[in-house]
Amino acid sequence: xxxxxxxxxxxxxxxxxxxxxxxxxxxxxxxxxxxxxxxxxxxxxxxxxxxxxxxxxxxxxxxxxxxxxxxxxxxxxxxxxxxxxxxxxxxxxxxxxxxxxxxxxxxxxxxxxxxxxxxxxxxxxxxxxxxxxxxxxxxxxxxxxxxxxxxxxxxxxxxxxxxxxxxxxxxxxxxxxxxxxxxxxxxxxxxxxxxxxxxxxxxxxxxxxxxxxxxxxxxxxxxxxxxxxxxxxxxxxxxxxxxxxxxxxxxxxxxxxxxxxxxxxxxxxxxxxxxxxxxxxxxxxxxxxxxxxxxxxxxxxxxxxxxxxxxxxxxxxxxxxxxxxxxxxxxxxxxxxxxxxxxxxxxxxxxxxxxxxxxxxxxxxxxxxxxxxxxxxxxxxxxxxxxxxxxxxxxxxxxxx
Amino acid sequence: xxxxxxxxxxxxxxxxxxxxxxxxxxxxxxxxxxxxxxxxxxxxxxxxxxxxxxxxxxxxxxxxxxxxxxxxxxxxxxxxxxxxxxxxxxxxxxxxxxxxxxxxxxxxxxxxxxxxxxxxxxxxxxxxxxxxxxxxxxxxxxxxxxxxxxxxxxxxxxxxxxxxxxxxxxxxxxx
Numbered sequence: 007x008x009x010x011x012x013x014x015x016x017x018x019x020x021x022x023x024x025x026x027x028x029x030x031x032x033x034x035x036x037x038x039x040x041x042x043x044x045x046x047x048x049x050x051x052x053x054x055x056x057x058x059x060x061x062x063x064x065x066x067x068x069x070x071x072x073x074x075x076x077x078x079x080x081x082x083x084x085x086x087x088x089x090x091x092x093x094x095x096x097x098x099x100x101x102x103x104x105x106x107x108x109x110x111x112x113x114x115x116x117x118x119x120x121x122x123x124x125x126x127x128x129x130x131x132x133x134x135x136x137x138x139x140x141x142x143x144x145x146x147x148x149x150x151x152x153x154x155x156x157x158x159x160x161x162x163x164x165x166x167x168x169x170x171x172x173x174x175x176x177x178x179x180x181x182x183x184x185x186x187x188x189x190x191x192x193x194x195x196x197x198x199x200x201x202x203x204x205x206x207x208x209x210x211x212x213x214x215x216x217x218x219x220x221x222x223x224x225x226x227x228x229x230x231x232x233x234x235x236x237x238x239x240x241x242x243x244x245x246x247x248x249x250x251x252x253x254x255x256x257x258x259x260x261x262x263x264x265x266x267x268x269x270x271x272x273x274x275x276x277x278x279x280x281x282x283x284x285x286x287x288x289x290x291x292x293x294x295x296x297x298x299x300x301x302x303x304x305x306x307x308x309x310x311x312x313x314x315x316x317x318x319x320x321x322x323x324x325x326x327x328x329x330x331x332x333x334x335x336x337x338x339x340x341x342x343x344x345x346x347x348x349x350x351x352x353x354x355x356x357x358x359x360x361x362x363x364x365x366x367x368x369x370x371x372x373x374x375x376x377x378x379x380x381x382x383x384x385x386x387x388x389x390x391x392x393x394x395x396x397x398x399x400x401x402x403x404x405x406x407x
Numbered sequence: 408x409x410x411x412x413x414x415x416x417x418x419x420x421x422x423x424x425x426x427x428x429x430x431x432x433x434x435x436x437x438x439x440x441x442x443x444x445x446x447x448x449x450x451x452x453x454x455x456x457x458x459x460x461x462x463x464x465x466x467x468x469x470x471x472x473x474x475x476x477x478x479x480x481x482x483x484x485x486x487x488x489x490x491x492x493x494x495x496x497x498x499x500x501x502x503x504x505x506x507x508x509x510x511x512x513x514x515x516x517x518x519x520x521x522x523x524x525x526x527x528x529x530x531x532x533x534x535x536x537x538x539x540x541x542x543x544x545x546x547x548x549x550x551x552x553x554x555x556x557x558x559x560x561x562x563x564x565x566x567x568x569x570x571x572x573x574x575x576x577x578x579x580x581x582x
Contacts, residue, residue, distance in 0.1 A: 058542035065527070066551060070558045101433060231463060231516030249491055338432025341484065341493070343464075352465060354484070367482075369465040377519040406542060 023051055026388075030059050034392045036133060037402030041379075043388070050391050053380040057373075061406040068366040072331030073099050074173060076366070081167035083370060084404040086129050087122035087347040088168040089158065094344035097252055098353040099173045101340045103333075105304050109296040111175035112254040116291045117188070118161065118170060119253070119344075120284040125154045126347030127235075127277040127284075130399040134274050135206055137396045138215040143202045150198060153191055160184035174308040175301025192289060196282075203278055216271035220382045220394025227268060230378040233371050234349025235276045236398055240268035246345040257294075258287045270390075270397040307333050331361040348372055348399055372404040408458075408492045410436040416457055417448070424448045437495040445481070445498045446508040452485055452494070453513055460485035460494055463510070466520040468528030470502075470553045478502035479528055483510070500530065509535040527552035 023044050030040040038059040044051040064083070068076050080091040093115045100107060107115075128151050132144040155165040160181050162170040171177060180188075206212045222232075224240040237244060243262045247255040263279035265272025301308050305324045314321035327333065337359040343352040352369030375398065382398075383391040413436060414428050424447060427439040440448045452460040462485065469480040477499030486493045500507060509532040510517045521532040522541040529550035532538055540547065549556060 058544075061542040063551065066556075066558065226515070228462060229515040231514065244488060249488070336432070339435075339437075340431075340433040341435060341495075342433075350464070354465065354467065354482070356469065365467075365469050367465065367467040373519065373523075374465075374516055377516065 028391075030056070034137070034395075036396055037400065037405075039400070039402060039405065041391075043391070045388065048388050050383050050386055050388060053383055053391070055376065055379060057376070058406050060402050064368065064407045065366055068363055070362055072361045073333065073335065073363070074328065075331075076363070077171075078167065078169050080368075081169055082403050083368065083407065084126070084346060084348060084351070084372065084401045085166055086399075086401055087126035088166065089118045089122040089170045090344060090346050091351065092168060092170045093119055093253070094342065094346070094351055095353060096171050096173050097344065098340060098342040098355055100302075101342050102336060102338060102355060102357055103173075103304075103307060104336075105174055105302050105307065107175050107253075107302050108299050109254065110298045111171075111300050111302070113291045113295050114176050114180065114300060115171060115253050116255065116258070117288050117295075118158075120288045120291075121154050121157060123284045123347050124281050125151045126399070127281050130347075130396070131206075131274055131277050131281075132202070133396045134216070134270065134393065135212070137393050138212050140206060140209075140212065143205050146198065147202055150195055153187065153195070157184055157187050157191070160187065172301065172308060174304045175299070179300045188288075188292065192285070192292070196285060199281060206274070207278070213271065215390075216274060216393065216397070217269060218267070219270040219390040220386065220397065221267055221269040222378060222382050223268060226378070226381070227375075230381075231374040232349065232378070233375075234346065235280060236268075236273055236375055237349065238262060239265035239272035239276045241266050246343050246350050250343065252342070252344060255287075258290045260284075260287050270393050273397040333361070335359055335361065343369070346371055346404075348401065348404065349375065368407055370404045370407060372400050373407070376400050376405055408487070408490050413458060413492075413494065414438075416455065417451065420455065421447065421451055424451070431495065435493050435495055437497060439497050439499075442481075442498045442500050442507045445483075445496065446510060446513075449483060449485070449496060449510055450513055452496070458487065459489065460487045460492075462486040462488060463514040463516055463520075464493070466510075466517060466524060468524040468530055468552065470528060472554045474499070476501045479505045479530055481507060481524065481530055502529075505530045506533055507531070508533050509538075511535055526550070529553070 023046055026043040026045045028041040028043055029035040030038050040056040042054045064079050067079055077092050077095055080095045081088040083091045128147045132147040135143045158165055158168050160183050162168050222240060224242050227237050227240045233244060241264050243264050245262045260283040263276050265276050309328055310321035310324055315325045335357050337357055339356050341352060341354045343350050349371030351371060354367040355363055356365040358364040383394050410430060417425055424440055424444050425438055426441060429437050431437050452458050464484045464486045466483050469482060471478055479500045479502055481498050483496040509521060519541060521535055524530050525538055526540045526543050527550055
């Protein structure tokens with residue numbers, strides 16, 4: 007009754023509330039999740055999210071896989087920015103096995119992670135554009151994302167589920183084609199991105215639709231465990247890259263953009279600025295890319311060169327042991343967090359010395375902040391609720407694990 | 408903020424609440440408490456001005472089938488942002504009757520985290536406003552993350568770990 011009296015009965019159609027199923031397969035939800043909405047006319051009175059439609063038991067699977075085979079599982083968390091997940095996982099294992107990764111590999115990883123962040127933010131922000139009625143920007147930004155995917159292809163051979171890098175470093179060095187593509191990207195992308203930005207940033211229709219839509223206060227956001235751009239839009243400058251720098255992030259000069267209102271417009275603006283900052287980081291990392299090896303000298307963890315496997319006994323032994331999951335794994339507990347595209351992506355790993363983790367828990371930012379959604383859209387128009395969801399950038403893979 | 412200082416502060420302000428404490432492999436302080444007092448300890452960690460562990464990073468269950476009477480562990484990981492210190496709080500519950508007070512009244516984010524832990528491990532969080540399954544189907548009658556549930560047919564005889572010189576807990580099957 008308390009919720010029903012939220013609006014005067016004069017506003018409701020015939021004094022009755024309608025129940026509306028938003029999803030699970032509705033194009034506006036950008037993924038498979040359901041919200042059962044209680045509607046008063048066009049306003050949302052309450053929402054009941056149902057999730058788990060693409061739950062694939064990653065934590066259970068991870069207890070039955072050797073460490074190197076868990077990387078492809080992490081691909082499928084936030085599949086808009088798989089390299090961040092992959093590299094976050096590698097760093098967790100490296101923390102457990104106390105492997106020091108050479109500087110070149112760290113910089114290479116930074117470049118890839120920031121490319122992934124750009125790709126992720128491009129999708130999120132251009133989709134906010136789509137949901138406000140501006141489809142054009144999306145089609146152009148998808149071409150830019152395509153170029154990032156082509157760069158992934160040069161590094162790992164795949165595009166979406168990347169399985170990028172290896173425990174101990176990178177699988178291969180940057181290829182000449184990658185260098186060419188990255189230089190090309192750094193040259194032409196900023197202009198196209200600013201063009202996209204100018205379409206929306208001061209666009210009256212866009213501003214009217216997004217300012218004040220789905221706001222959340224910094225205090226509530228913290229209580230709800232928000233991290234990443236969604237938290238920064240509320241004005242809290244928490245960023246794992248700065249708080250606990252990993253992979254040499256301390257070497258780079260960049261700022262953490264923050265918003266003030268925590269609404270859809272601020273989330274959009276924070277992501278836009280983060281794209282520019284990511285470009286800055288990529289430039290710095292690429293210009294100062296150190297020489298040297300692209301992986302640590304850890305034959306027990308890192309696969310030997312294939313020709314060596316056929317000709318050298320030692321390489322053959324290591325190859326066999328790694329493929330069979332027989333790598334030395336210390337006992338212990340580690341937590342490692344990286345700044346995923348949506349916030350703090352944490353890996354809590356308990357090892358009992360076995361070839362597979364005893365327990366692996368993923369701290370998935372999407373899962374954690376999506377529970378604030380009913381509170382954020384209560385009393386809002388349905389169209390704002392759609393917009394709020396797309397600006398939260400809920401990725402079903404990360405949500406359901 | 409050194410681990411000794413955190414422990415001393417807790418023992419001074421709420422004596423007896425800590426059962427054990429240790430430093431984990433990754434250097435993070437781990438505090439262990441009885442399930443009946445977990446809520447009290449977490450509230451203290453959150454509200455104490457000096458400690459200020461204001462952010463609940465994550466919460467999860469762990470199953471140790473061999474530990475009689477303390478089979479299920481609930482792990483809370485807190486973070487003090489201004490000082491950048493993390494801490495783990497662990498509490499162990501008997502699997503026959505795994506009850507613990509909810510912390511949804513301390514952090515809103517605990518809502519789904521506790522539902523997930525209930526869903527996969529069967530830990531009952533007393534006082535939770537909506538404790539039901541979240542990722543699995545509602546009519547599932549097992550708690551699938553418990554160790555007795557295997558991924559594939561348990562009668563398979565290939566993939567036997569003994570051939571690789573591993574026994575005991577370390578040698579769990581490699582499905």
